[in-house]
Amino acid sequence: MPKILIVGGGYAGFYTAWKLEKWLRSGEAEVTIVDPLPYMTYQPFLPEVAAGSIEPRHAVVSHRRHLKKTNVVSAKVTHVNHAEKTATITPPIGEPYEFTYDIVVVTAGAVSRTFPIPGVADQAIGLKTIEEAVAIRDRVLTNFDQAAALPAGPERERLLTFVVVGGGFAGIEVFAELRSFATSLLTLYPEISFEETNFHLIEAMGRIMPEVSLKTSLWVIDNLAGRGAQIHLDTQLTSAVDGKIELSTGETFETDLIVWTAGVMANPTIVRHTDLPIEERGRLQVRADLRVGTEDDIITDAWGAGDVSCVPDLSGGGVGGNCVPNAQHAVRQGKLLAKNLVAVLRGEEPVQYLHKNLGAVAGLGIGVGVFQSGNLAIKGMPAWFAHRGYHGLAMPSWERKLRVVWGWVNNVFLGRDVVSLSATENPRAVFEEFASRPKPPAPAAAPVAPAAKAPTAPRAPRAPRKPTVKAAAADAAAGTTKAPTTANAPVAEKASAEASASK
Template structure:
């Protein structure tokens, strides 16, 4: 039985494993999937989960439920030895161990690309995981609660100032959905109006949403500014120390919310071996999705430099559209390899992009056709609903959207979800103080 080890349980890892367990006969290969989490996150729906349009559990897919013929290991790969055909697996707790393979798939994905900006690590938060999305939702609502409860103007102003750095898909969609949610929530806060909130979008280049084209990017910019969102183009974040935001255009103001979406970089795990790496930290791939110089190692997705055969000399963009399609070709090539058939090159012309800008608002460019407003928003939802893995998740997402048509969004900030022991620790400290302090009756 051949041993297939897949490093990463995201788009490429999960879809590759899913295709392999469908195509391979029982006993033909043993598939092991290694990932820090036990689920795959459908990232295009993170903005809607953050805005309360979708239940967080409905934007993740449990690996063990859909990959029933695979072994799922939760932890990290710390070393990849292609000469010995082994990887070193480190679980969340316990000793590391070696795992041998006949075929290795490097699909570690990407992580947020940060810069050494003072205060960023302490004040900022990314937007790549469901945990970050839900924390951000709770945080924004908690800031509204704070502003409605305090009598200090400076505290309220800082609480109601929200800064997003990076104007790609993640930044624009996250800001648009959360601003839409906060504007609706204001109806339940008599002392807060939408004019009291300040939303900033900071972008180092001179355009936003480059994926949808220049025209649609300009239209999106106009729509955001019409919603009183302060978009700063050609501007960089210089400091976030002490809760104070300083921009390269000289602007300085206090803010309690800083979201960093200024790009991604390949997962550090790809450097845990002797694989060929390009100048951007990606694994060098061939058109058949093998790693250069390694016929038994495959790669795809955000961590891979895959040649774009439709545009000679360029590489495939790191997005979900390519990742899902690459996974199908990659799995097919592994099956072909095990059965002695020739490999197939990956070729896919980019279909276009869609983005949501809040409820009933969107922008899209599909096969050269430009859409905007409610129609683009509908296309965005329809497309991504069709791409969500499993019928189970499709139905749950559709039910969430249907309920949202008849009921308002929840505005409860469950901040304790991120620190569930806080109340217990407070009670324990209070009890300890009572025991150490003599009671009045004892004197």
């Protein structure tokens, strides 16, 4: 069987594998999907996850649960050598290894694109993953807890100031959702007033949400201004060192949360490590039929879709003639890619991707939204229902749809869950603090050096002991009589005379 390798399990990769399982005949091909994460993230729900309106696990789709015929590998593809049809797979544990394929599908997605602004890399957080959305939610809740225990002052103001950089759909949605979230929290924090919460959105262009009409975008600005949120247009962030925001207008303030949504770029792990053609903006060059290549040159057995790819927009509505990187295109391209791939395997011709955008819909917090389709614009509660209805149906699999919709229903009666789980970032902290540890062995005693003896005074010479007559006689008999000294000569002579007499 031909071996199909899908690089990336996001929108386009997941839908490609999902539809291949449906359309491939038994034994027609073997499909392997490789992604460092074991799930697909439904990114349009990330703003609501950040605002506590959706349970984080409900906004992701498990690969292994829903891809039952596909080989799922939780690892990174770090190099694609299409000339030899091999890919380097780097698992989280173990050594990298080579994977040989017959057909490659590159759907590696995109990552946040930043600029070398001082402090951004150290202080900001993106909004491309479920983990980032959860961290934003926990930071807002933690800041409210800390601010409620502080007196009015600079530190309290810093904790209650929130900044979003980027005025596209993702930026406006998370900005509005966080404003709605913070307002709902005030009933639980009587120590904090509405006026103490500060929300700033920074946009370098002269307008927000280019996907909708200017009139609609101005309505969004007015709506957010009435809710206590400030939007800085024609303004650039010049510094964010240690959370101190400096704007090109000269305005400065401090914050504890900076959310970066100012653009995306194709996943550099793939586009910088492959021999497949890359276009000038750093994306995989893909034809309208989703095969890699140009109109005049086709790279055989190589396909691409989603945010990592530059796909021509035949509808004429794209930027620069190409499809913009968003969920609408990624989902539809993934479905068509699977259909075209099966067609080519069976000797049929692929069809070109053509999708005319039917409109744009955005949620701006509970009960507020906007919908734009051509000249038709809907605002407020009806647009909010349209937003939830569209994305609720677009969520893949009925199992996921039911979880999301059931969560929304619960929130109507129970409200949003407002418990911060930021402690999960270091789950062993409490255990480590109180865990018993073996006592360290006592250090070996050092050998004690002998103490130096104090010098003693020289003894006075002892006077010689006078031998008795009996001792002298015994010595004489044994023949050990020592030569008498001058001092005891008379005694010795007397003892010798007595000895002779006794004999």
